[in-house]
Amino acid sequence: MNREEIILAIQDIIKTIAPDEDVSNLKTDVRLRDQIELDSMDFLDIVMELRKRYGVQVPEDDYKELATLDGCVAYLGPKMQGKSLKVGV
Amino acid sequence: MTADRYDALVIGAGMSGLAAGIRLAQFGRRVAILERHALWGGLNSFYKRGGRRFDSGLHALTNFARPESKTAPLSRVLRQLRLRFDDLHLGEQGRSRLHLADVRLDFSNDFALLEAEVARAFPAQRTQFASFVRAVREAEPFTTVDPSASGRAFLREHLTDEDLVEALMLPLCWYGSAREGDVDAYQAIILFRAIFLEGLARPRGGIKPLLDLLVARYKAEGGELRTHHGVESVLRDSRGAARGVRLDSGDELLSDRILSSAGYVETRNLCGESSAPADQGRLSFVETQRVLSQPSASIGALHTLVFFSDSLRPAWRRPEEPVDLSNGVIACSDNYAGNEIAPRGLMRVTCLANPETWCAYDEAEYRTQKDRWEDAICAAAAPYAADPRPLTTQVDCFTPRTITHYTGHTGGTVYGSPRKRLDGDSGVPNVHLIGTDQGFVGIVGALMSGISIANRHALVAQ
Numbered sequence: 319m320n321r322e323e324i325i326l327a328i329q330d331i332i333k334t335i336a337p338d339e340d341v342s343n344l345k346t347d348v349r350l351r352d353q354i355e356l357d358s359m360d361f362l363d364i365v366m367e368l369r370k371r372y373g374v375q376v377p378e379d380d381y382k383e384l385a386t387l388d389g390c391v392a393y394l395g396p397k398m399q400g401k402s403l404k405v406g407v
Numbered sequence: 408m409t410a411d412r413y414d415a416l417v418i419g420a421g422m423s424g425l426a427a428g429i430r431l432a433q434f435g436r437r438v439a440i441l442e443r444h445a446l447w448g449g450l451n452s453f454y455k456r457g458g459r460r461f462d463s464g465l466h467a468l469t470n471f472a473r474p475e476s477k478t479a480p481l482s483r484v485l486r487q488l489r490l491r492f493d494d495l496h497l498g499e500q501g502r503s504r505l506h507l508a509d510v511r512l513d514f515s516n517d518f519a520l521l522e523a524e525v526a527r528a529f530p531a532q533r534t535q536f537a538s539f540v541r542a543v544r545e546a547e548p549f550t551t552v553d554p555s556a557s558g559r560a561f562l563r564e565h566l567t568d569e570d571l572v573e574a575l576m577l578p579l580c581w582y583g584s585a586r587e588g589d590v591d592a593y594q595a596i597i598l599f600r601a602i603f604l605e606g607l608a609r610p611r612g613g614i615k616p617l618l619d620l621l622v623a624r625y626k627a628e629g630g631e632l633r634t635h636h637g638v639e640s641v642l643r644d645s646r647g648a649a650r651g652v653r654l655d656s657g658d659e660l661l662s663d664r665i666l667s668s669a670g671y672v673e674t675r676n677l678c679g680e681s682s683a684p685a686d687q688g689r690l691s692f693v694e695t696q697r698v699l700s701q702p703s704a705s706i707g708a709l710h711t712l713v714f715f716s717d718s719l720r721p722a723w724r725r726p727e728e729p730v731d732l733s734n735g736v737i738a739c740s741d742n743y744a745g746n747e748i749a750p751r752g753l754m755r756v757t758c759l760a761n762p763e764t765w766c767a768y769d770e771a772e773y774r775t776q777k778d779r780w781e782d783a784i785c786a787a788a789a790p791y792a793a794d795p796r797p798l799t800t801q802v803d804c805f806t807p808r809t810i811t812h813y814t815g816h817t818g819g820t821v822y823g824s825p826r827k828r829l830d831g832d833s834g835v836p837n838v839h840l841i842g843t844d845q846g847f848v849g850i851v852g853a854l855m856s857g858i859s860i861a862n863r864h865a866l867v868a869q
């Protein structure tokens with residue numbers, strides 16, 4: 319998965335968790351929490367969806383790596399290599 | 408003997424068990440909810456009598472919040488369970504009242520009403536009340552408040568008029584205190600927000616549509632709901648850790664994650680462990696519901712809820728007599744917006760009861776006492792709302808004995824053990840408490856409890 323696809327993957331997960339949020343205009347270098355209302359419970363859901371959809375494991379100590387979309391791309395890039403995007407599941 | 412292996416087993420299909428089940432099933436865990444009874448819902452369930460569906464305990468869904476308020480507990484619960492606000496079909500309360508002797512304070516889902524009422528009835532407490540409310544809004548009940556601190560002491564830090572303190576204490580005790588004579592300070596903060604700052608509503612159609620939504624969500628995610636499946640005991644390995652359960656049928660199910668909503672004392676009993684006498688809750692209720700031939704408001708019961716007391720110092724404790732008629736709660740369900748009850752009325756009255764007395768009666772005496780006290784409760788409530796008796800078309804009443812029978816809570820407790828385990832620790836490895844005895848009460852509280860313990864102990868720590 320390339321950068322665009324990872325961003326799409328995360329946006330789609332956020333849409334599943336918080337259907338009312340507009341995810342199309344998220345800035346990639348600003349903390350997700352500062353742009354949309356996400357608490358630590360929602361954050362856990364991002365991690366759980368990554369595992370469910372892509373089989374990607376994120377240990378608790380690494381949650382902070384996912385704070386921004388850029389962070390997601392950097393951290394998930396290697397783990398999502400060769401996987402295909404699943405949206406709307 | 409068959410043995411089946413699960414990622415997690417949930418004891419009890421009440422609000423907390425259903426919520427925990429949804430969370431686990433949603434993320435692909437193999438999970439079964441085991442419920443001893445034929446129906447789900449636990450303390451907040453439903454049953455049919457004389458062709459009419461009754462709710463077992465629905466006064467109000469506290470924590471009412473519109474979907475825009477994304478950080479409100481109700482919104483967070485809905486997000487975690489992936490339910491839509493509109494699917495709840497909530498109707499808001501009209502006006503409700505705190506009525507202690509000659510003190511009357513009205514409130515609604517518009518908090519300004521209570522502020523105005525306090526200013527009217529206790530003009531000297533105006534600024535104190537504002538400072539109290541600010542403290543409630545700003546507090547972090549789970550991190551900065553000592554879990555055993557007194558709620559009354561917290562109110563007294565800000566309010567100097569004892570009559571006002573007691574008036575505010577009454578609904579806080581009634582909607583969630585397992586502690587006699589007081590309410591935990593952190594609970595007082597949560598409950599004040601849930602009742603006054605957030606608000607009260609009722610799902611259209613009562614509790615069943617809400618339970619249907621939860622069960623459908625759970626099953627859609629592949630969760631197994633097994634009614635008539637009582638857990639007889641928890642199986643433990645040589646180190647004492649749980650490894651599964653034995654059912655009433657003798658069958659065994661295996662799992663090293665057990666989430667139990669049976670209660671602290673009850674769960675420890677299932678594990679073969681004792682608990683301290685101080686862990687056993689002492690508070691129980693008698694509640695009567697009366698279906699009226701016309702709306703409550705037409706006979707002068709204008710409020711949605713009335714918390715009443717004949718004195719300014721209501722006693723929140725187990726009474727000596729079978730029922731304490733001196734204080735209680737009246738709920739007129741047909742005074743919620745958009746309800747389905749009209750053109751009938753539905754009035755419900757709840758009072759504190761002595762569980763030992765109610766459980767000791769033989770069957771004939773039980774019937775006699777139940778009829779006698781049911782009538783006395785209606786008479787006691789009449790001056791605060793209206794007398795439902797002349798217009799009644801149907802009556803149903805439950806006692807501590809009913810609660811014990813249908814929920815397995817020893818002593819008929821509703822708010823469980825006075826010593827809560829906020830971390831869900833049952834003292835037995837692999838067994839985690841959810842629901843009432845984890846420390847969250849009420850519908851939204853119990854849902855939140857199931858969610859947070861499932862997240863912490865079965866999803867993160869996988």
Ligand SMILES: Cc1cc2nc3c(=O)[nH]c(=O)nc-3n(C[C@H](O)[C@H](O)[C@H](O)COP(=O)(O)OP(=O)(O)OC[C@H]3O[C@@H](n4cnc5c(N)ncnc54)[C@H](O)[C@@H]3O)c2cc1C
Nearest residue numbers: 419421422423443449450464466467638842843849850853
């Ligand atoms: C009269 C009354 C009125 C109420 N009114 C309101 C209200 O208006 N608003 C509100 O928010 N809250 C109200 N409540 C409180 C609310 O119902 C509870 O706080 C909440 O439902 C508790 O949920 P729970 O999941 O913790 O436990 P429970 O609902 O008690 O669920 C536990 C379940 O576990 C099952 N179980 C126990 N032992 C076993 C076993 N060994 N094997 C299998 N199953 C077992 C029981 O059968 C039960 O179904 C009321 C309660 C009562 C009794």
